[in-house]
Amino acid sequence: MKIRAVRVIVTCPSRNFVTLKIETECGLYGVGDATLNGRELAVASYLQDHLIPCLIGRDASQIEDIWQYFYKGAYWRRGPVTMTAIAAIDVALWDIKAKAANMPLYQLLGGKSRHGVLVYSHANGRDLEETVDEVGRHIDMGYKAIRAQSGIPGLDGTYGVSKIKGFYEPADADLPSESVWSTSKYLNFLPSLFEKLRATYGYEHHLLHDVHHRLTPIEAARLGKDLEPYRLFWMEDAVPAELQEGFRLIRQHTTTPIAVGEVFSSIYDCQQLITEQLIDYIRTTIVHAGGVTHLKKIAALADLYHVKTGFHGATDLSPITMGCALHFDSWVPNFGIQEHMHHSELTNEVFPHDYHFEQGYMYLGDKVGHGSDIDEKLAAKYPYQRAYLPVNRLEDGSMFNW
Ligand SMILES: O=C(O)C(=O)C[C@H](O)[C@H](O)CO
Numbered sequence: 001m002k003i004r005a006v007r008v009i010v011t012c013p014s015r016n017f018v019t020l021k022i023e024t025e026c027g028l029y030g031v032g033d034a035t036l037n038g039r040e041l042a043v044a045s046y047l048q049d050h051l052i053p054c055l056i057g058r059d060a061s062q063i064e065d066i067w068q069y070f071y072k073g074a075y076w077r078r079g080p081v082t083m084t085a086i087a088a089i090d091v092a093l094w095d096i097k098a099k100a101a102n103m104p105l106y107q108l109l110g111g112k113s114r115h116g117v118l119v120y121s122h123a124n125g126r127d128l129e130e131t132v133d134e135v136g137r138h139i140d141m142g143y144k145a146i147r148a149q150s151g152i153p154g155l156d157g158t159y160g161v162s163k164i165k166g167f168y169e170p171a172d173a174d175l176p177s178e179s180v181w182s183t184s185k186y187l188n189f190l191p192s193l194f195e196k197l198r199a200t201y202g203y204e205h206h207l208l209h210d211v212h213h214r215l216t217p218i219e220a221a222r223l224g225k226d227l228e229p230y231r232l233f234w235m236e237d238a239v240p241a242e243l244q245e246g247f248r249l250i251r252q253h254t255t256t257p258i259a260v261g262e263v264f265s266s267i268y269d270c271q272q273l274i275t276e277q278l279i280d281y282i283r284t285t286i287v288h289a290g291g292v293t294h295l296k297k298i299a300a301l302a303d304l305y306h307v308k309t310g311f312h313g314a315t316d317l318s319p320i321t322m323g324c325a326l327h328f329d330s331w332v333p334n335f336g337i338q339e340h341m342h343h344s345e346l347t348n349e350v351f352p353h354d355y356h357f358e359q360g361y362m363y364l365g366d367k368v369g370h371g372s373d374i375d376e377k378l379a380a381k382y383p384y385q386r387a388y389l390p391v392n393r394l395e396d397g398s399m400f401n402w
Pocket residue numbers: 037170210212262312313314315316339389
């Protein structure tokens with residue numbers, strides 16, 4: 001199965017996506033997602049200028065060797081650009097291998113461990129009342145697990161709250177927009193949101209919240225304690241996670257479950273978090289952490305330490321990543337939950353896929369490979385548009401975490 005041709009496809013059907021397509025001499029092809037939100041062209045160039053020349057002519061069936069070749073062979077290891085590029089190749093190769101075996105990808109991984117994949121959705125509102133209503137709407141849609149994000153009294157706009165109702169896209173400007181943050185306003189407000197949610201809807205549904213890297217460990221410990229009566233499924237990204245031992249302090253003070261990892265690119269970013277049991281859910285994704293090949297290692301390590309998976313699934317991860325993640329989720333023994341944020345209709349048209357939502361779960365069809373594809377003709381109609389994620393400043397103007 002010699003690799004004959006490889007293409008990078010950059011398209012913007014509602015938002016930017018980078019896709020890699022690998023074609024073999026025997027006529028099979030595979031696709032992988034290479035989207036790194038706000039830094040898309042860096043990965044496109046890494047693939048185009050540095051990896052593709054070394055890929056042509058290789059045997060597409062040698063997934064492990066190709067992974068090691070690009071990881072070890074670069075000399076410069078890890079990092080989001082490198083690992084996203086490797087992931088795109090890896091996912092395209094798993095797609096080809098499963099197609100060659102005439103099987104859906106989950107069969108190659110070891111078969112299904114569950115009939116459906118539990119997903120959580122995003123509910124958000126400009127204030128407490130609107131957020132409570134939105135959670136109700138998601139319950140009516142059939143979701144069993146819902147993430148709640150709300151505008152904060154006294155702050156103009158914040159992560160996770162849509163400008164247009166029903167559709168949230170954080171990469172919202174061709175130069176970074178700026179928002180203002182106040183930790184005290186946030187900490188004073190947030191517990192009242194979850195108090196109201198539990199008072200309104202009871203305890204049957206899972207509720208989640210994303211702090212989005214904006215607290216210190218002791219602030220996160222306090223928030224975790226304040227939220228304990230509302231029994232969250234998890235508190236996500238409570239602190240910036242470069243300092244893994246920072247989670248020890250949070251862990252010592254609260255029983256609110258802890259999730260982290262969407263910005264991690266390698267097992268070494270979460271090794272201490274897992275082996276010291278400082279977290280409950282690992283959120284590394286196929287697209288940003290080296291593909292199926294590397295995620296298998298992370299998930300296996302996590303399984304030894306009672307840590308479950310909870311993969312990132314925002315709209316900047318294309319339907320190719322979502323499809324591939326659902327195969328992984330269907331198989332992985334220590335599955336926890338999968339994030340699910342709806343793509344726009346246009347994104348779904350450009351990326352035909354083989355999964356659907358029903359009563360709180362995602363279900364895979366029976367297509368061979370990972371089941372997602374790209375319509376290249378349609379993709380060509382939507383050229384790249386520069387878009388950045390916002391930045392955050394404190395009320396005194398200091399640069400802060402978004
Ligand atoms: O989905 C989440 O939990 C996120 O935090 C979304 C991220 O901000 C987004 O994917 C950044 O590109």
